[in-house]
Amino acid sequence: xxxxxxxxxxxxxxxxxxxxxxxxxxxxxxxxxxxxxxxxxxxxxxxxxxxxxxxxxxxxxxxxxxxxxxxxxxxxxxxxxxxxxxxxxxxxxxxxxxxxxxxxxxxxxxxxxxxxxxxxxxxxxxxxxxxxxxxxxxxxxxxxxxxxxxxxxxxxxxxxxxxxxxxxxxxxxxxxxxxxxxxxxxxxxxxxxxxxxxxxxxxxxxxxxxxxxxxxxxxxxxxxxxxxxxxxxxxxxxxxxxxxxxxxxxxxxxxxxxxxxxxxxxxxxxxxxxxxxxxxxxxxxxxxxxxxxxxxxxxxxxxxxxxxxxxxxxxxxxxxxxxxxxxxxxxxxxxxxxxxxxxxxxxxxxxxxxxxxxxxxxxxxxxxxxxxxxxx
Amino acid sequence: xxxxxxxxxxxxxxxxxxxxxxxxxxxxxxxxxxxxxxxxxxxxxxxxxxxxxxxxxxxxxxxxxxxxxxxxxxxxxxxxxxxxxxxxxxxxxxxxxxxxxxxxxxxxxxxxxxxxxxxxxxxxxxxxxxxxxxxxxxxxxxxxxxxxxxxxxxxxxxxxxxxxxxxxxxxxxxxxxxxxxxxxxxxxxxxxxxxxxxxxxxxxxxxxxxxxxxxxxxxxxxxxxxxxxxxxxxxxxxxxxxxxxxxxxxxxxxxxxxxxxxxxxxxxxxxxxxxxxxxxxxxxxxxxxxxxxxxxxxxxxxxxxxxxxxxxxxxxxxxxxxxxxxxxxxxxxxxxxxxxxxxxxxxxxxxxxxxxxxxxxxxxxxxxxxxxxxxxxxxxxxxxxxxxxxxxxxxxxxxxxxxxxxxxxxx
Numbered sequence: 001x002x003x004x005x006x007x008x009x010x011x012x013x014x015x016x017x018x019x020x021x022x023x024x025x026x027x028x029x030x031x032x033x034x035x036x037x038x039x040x041x042x043x044x045x046x047x048x049x050x051x052x053x054x055x056x057x058x059x060x061x062x063x064x065x066x067x068x069x070x071x072x073x074x075x076x077x078x079x080x081x082x083x084x085x086x087x088x089x090x091x092x093x094x095x096x097x098x099x100x101x102x103x104x105x106x107x108x109x110x111x112x113x114x115x116x117x118x119x120x121x122x123x124x125x126x127x128x129x130x131x132x133x134x135x136x137x138x139x140x141x142x143x144x145x146x147x148x149x150x151x152x153x154x155x156x157x158x159x160x161x162x163x164x165x166x167x168x169x170x171x172x173x174x175x176x177x178x179x180x181x182x183x184x185x186x187x188x189x190x191x192x193x194x195x196x197x198x199x200x201x202x203x204x205x206x207x208x209x210x211x212x213x214x215x216x217x218x219x220x221x222x223x224x225x226x227x228x229x230x231x232x233x234x235x236x237x238x239x240x241x242x243x244x245x246x247x248x249x250x251x252x253x254x255x256x257x258x259x260x261x262x263x264x265x266x267x268x269x270x271x272x273x274x275x276x277x278x279x280x281x282x283x284x285x286x287x288x289x290x291x292x293x294x295x296x297x298x299x300x301x302x303x304x305x306x307x308x309x310x311x312x313x314x315x316x317x318x319x320x321x322x323x324x325x326x327x328x329x330x331x332x333x334x335x336x337x338x339x340x341x342x343x344x345x346x347x348x349x350x351x352x353x354x355x356x357x358x359x360x361x362x363x364x365x366x367x368x369x370x371x372x373x374x375x376x
Numbered sequence: 377x378x379x380x381x382x383x384x385x386x387x388x389x390x391x392x393x394x395x396x397x398x399x400x401x402x403x404x405x406x407x408x409x410x411x412x413x414x415x416x417x418x419x420x421x422x423x424x425x426x427x428x429x430x431x432x433x434x435x436x437x438x439x440x441x442x443x444x445x446x447x448x449x450x451x452x453x454x455x456x457x458x459x460x461x462x463x464x465x466x467x468x469x470x471x472x473x474x475x476x477x478x479x480x481x482x483x484x485x486x487x488x489x490x491x492x493x494x495x496x497x498x499x500x501x502x503x504x505x506x507x508x509x510x511x512x513x514x515x516x517x518x519x520x521x522x523x524x525x526x527x528x529x530x531x532x533x534x535x536x537x538x539x540x541x542x543x544x545x546x547x548x549x550x551x552x553x554x555x556x557x558x559x560x561x562x563x564x565x566x567x568x569x570x571x572x573x574x575x576x577x578x579x580x581x582x583x584x585x586x587x588x589x590x591x592x593x594x595x596x597x598x599x600x601x602x603x604x605x606x607x608x609x610x611x612x613x614x615x616x617x618x619x620x621x622x623x624x625x626x627x628x629x630x631x632x633x634x635x636x637x638x639x640x641x642x643x644x645x646x647x648x649x650x651x652x653x654x655x656x657x658x659x660x661x662x663x664x665x666x667x668x669x670x671x672x673x674x675x676x677x678x679x680x681x682x683x684x685x686x687x688x689x690x691x692x693x694x695x696x697x698x699x700x701x702x703x704x705x706x707x708x709x710x711x712x713x714x715x716x717x718x719x720x721x722x723x724x725x726x727x728x729x730x731x732x733x734x735x736x737x738x739x740x741x742x743x744x745x746x747x748x749x750x751x752x753x754x755x756x757x758x759x760x761x762x763x764x765x766x767x768x769x770x771x772x773x774x775x776x777x778x779x780x781x782x783x784x785x786x787x
Contacts (some may be wrong), residue, residue: 003448004461005441008469009428013421034482034514035394036422042396050398057729060701063485063516065389077393084733094485096419096483097515100449127421128446222519341431363428 007345008321011303012166012360015125016045017134017216017264019056020164021142023048024086028087032105033095037127043362045131047170047370055085066101071108079116088198090120094373097127122147128264131166131360132278132305135216141228146201155188156254159207161219161224161232163194166360167278169370176263176374177213184247186254192220193362199344209233209253215279215305234310235284238373242288263287267295274327276301276318276338277358283310285337285356296335301327304360340366391701394727400746402761404610405553406433407571409533411583413465413473414510417442417458418481422512426479440465454487455494466502474583475506475534482515506534513580519704529604530578535590537613546592548615549576550606551599554764561650561768562620565633569642581583594639598601598767599678600704621679621706622763622771625686626654629768647769654772661776662691669693671737671752673745674700674726676760681710688718696737697724699747740764744784756782 004330019029019041031038038058059065059074082090090112094105109122121141125134139161158181163174174194181188189207190200199245204224207349210232212221221232233253237243245263254256273289273296275282282300289298299314306317318324328336328347335352336343343353359367384611392785402610407430416423416439423441430436442461458478466472476498478487491509498507508530547566555576556563566572571594577580580586595617597606606617637644642761677683684694697714714721724736731751742756743749749757758778760766766774 003443003445003457004464005443006465009431010420010441010443012424013419015421021498030393034517036425036482036512036514038394038396040421043399044428053395053398055729056395058727060390060394061515062389066486066515068389070389074390081393081729084730088574096422096481097486099446100483100486127419127445128419128444151548208648300774350508363424365428365431 003320005321008324009341009361012043012045012131012363013040013125013127013236014129014131014137015095015123015127016041017131017136017164017166018091018093018123018138019126019134020046020088020166020367021135021138021196022091022130024194024196025142025198026088027054028078028082028090029054029093030059030081030091031056031061031093031095032061032074032098032103034058034061034097037095039233045166045360047165047364048361051170055081055087057081061097062275066097066103069103071111075111076106078112082112082116082118087118090118092117092120094123094125094127096127099124099128105259107191115191119145123314130304131164132214132216132219135162135164135166135193135214136219136223136305139216139220142196142201143204143224145226146198147204148202149205151203151206151228152229153208154187154189155208156185157189157207158209158211158250158254159190159192159204159224159230160217161192161210161212161220162214163192164214164216165194165367166215167214167281167358168194168373169357169359169367171368171370171372173370173373176372177237179195180243180247180374181250184251184252192217204228205230207326209250211235211250215250215282215302215307215327216279218307218310219305234280234307235287236373238284238288239375240288241291242284243374245287245291246284264290266290266297269295272297272332273335273337274299274301274333274335275356276303276342277356278302278304279306279310282337282356294363299333377717391725393729394701394725395729395732396727397747397750399760404429404433404579406430406435407553407577408435408438409475409477409531409534409577409583410580410586411471411473412438412477412534414439414477414479415458415461415465415647416444416477416479416481416512417454417461418444418483422481424503437722439498449487455489455497459493459497462498462502462505472506475508476502477508477510477530479510479512479543482513484511485516496739508533515641519696522582529608532589532605532608534586535609535613536587538590539571540614542591543593543614544591545571546573546588547571547704548576548589548592548609549574550597550602550617550662552576553578556767557577557770557774560770561633565636565645569637569640571640589748590615594618596636596637598622599762600706611729619706622677622767623679623686624658624677624683624766624772624775625689626651626658626769628682628686629654629772645687649770654769657773657776658687658690662687662693663778665692665742665783667693668739668756668783669737671696671698671743671745671748671754673698673743673748675747676745676758677763679704679707679763680711681707681714685710685713688714688721694718694721695741695746696722696724696752698736698745698751699723699727741750742779744779758782 106122109120113120190204205228212218214236237246279302301316337354339358341362357370466612609615674680739753743754
């Protein structure tokens, strides 16, 4: 049965993705739940919460509210909070109960906006989907709402798409990336979703190139390509020779050319490794390993957003725990690079394990150990 | 007084918007029946922190998760999946669990699950196991219902009854998560009456330890949410109980011990000296504080109004109470007293978002409980969580010592 999980944890869900994406925007985020969903986000999926809290509130939903549909009371409370907290933006975020009873979250957001005059977004998140879906949903909604359509492209400017603590932790990868780019003379525009501002959003169509640093970033990049025609490049600089290789690729793309692949292919060395994580990060790590002379076969697998066109032969999009365990048990691999929770399964006991912390998987138990990919 | 602001404490719906402070690092005990397995059944988002907590406290092998999709909800496959999953777990887990607790979440309240039929189906399919369904559904919380009460009652529901001659002098401690201080007067009182051993779920290491709770003579209920468990013990196991919630009122502590003595058929003890000693200690501590405002948090005491009333009685300048979303019946009298007789005391909901932009009290105060200390940026803090480690006369002396230590006045 595919839905039974004996060893793996439940991963971060879509509403955590939305809330995480809105974190830096001065947004009053209202999670429409009884208490657990808000607690899940702030305690399990938001590594920044202990350092700096944001106005993320729980509606403290009760059966009677859900059954009687006491939306007017909710709208009034949200508006009252928005006025008192002086926020730029309001977001209403759905959870399993609103999803099951068919609550019109977007409609409630429109009422809030009409009553208090501040921009309000409604997200029909359900708690049944993974965080990457929430990141993409938030990114698209923000662009649709705030990005100006008629902007002049600024040569040499890039947007960063898909940078989230749920993939990268809160250990400095966002700042390291900006420093790297600016140090290379590349202008950084919108920073989805760490360091993002409403001003950046308005101008995000002016980028020459979008840098999709995660699988969610790729989904958003495809949307922005449709909307503004902006090309994108997927990948993240993983340090060492790979950082220069990645930078060269960015510069080439900014110049309008498509660079020839610089990464050697597998050299037929004995053994085979499996990297499990965000597809873009895992793929970038594979590139780095090959650049550094690792001649083994290396495959990538992910439970999350998946770009089939970017996958190599042997890569796998995983549907559930059972599929993951089958992959480990089939004898193909002797090494596993993954989050510690993914390594803590009997099927991985005999594999050479290397930790690659993924906060959307192991949450607060390991997010402090998330890797800083670009050495400072 | 009674500042309700944006909150609707009187209604049965949402009490208002809530804000969650960052977690305080604190060891929590997960109550677990030895030999049992918990299958959490719900949307993936509802189950995540249960996995994290289980790993944090070394209990991961005792829990599994069944993720329900929206399609399962629509198709009605939800209950079939539960039954099939138990079968799969029984094949995989070694040793096979004797007890299955199926934990369902808020959405189950809206799905019309026939719980009785589901349990019958499970018992028929897997007769070697016992089953119970737990509801983790804060959406159903209101003035009358308490989710923890339901959860805790199922924890004891697998204890088998004993014949009268099989009962011993044991005492079941319901609602304790840590052992009592060895010098707590409760232990000495119980020993003096010849009672023992003391049995608590958190201390059960084997299934046999757990079943031994059925042999006890008396149960003491330290948290009100355990009264449903105590009712079960009384009605099904023939074990009477006494509510023994922690109190900081010395006279109330004396009354409790007299209640226990009466239940046991023992003469009521003369505890006037202990009561007087507590009173003197508390009044002296209040004088040392010299009118310093005191804020009390529901994180500090589950009976926050009773605690506030006791401290007011000793002369403390209690100015603010951070109440929980839930009202406990046993605390209602003290709440009425505070609301009607103490206009200087501000009562506010602990989780209210209004604390983000309005301070209920200046920071030059003593906060009992870490959460209100953080909200107020309090100068002095006593970190006590749900009265844990504080009981009886010794608990009152210990609290006073903690207050004096917090404000730096040991005199």
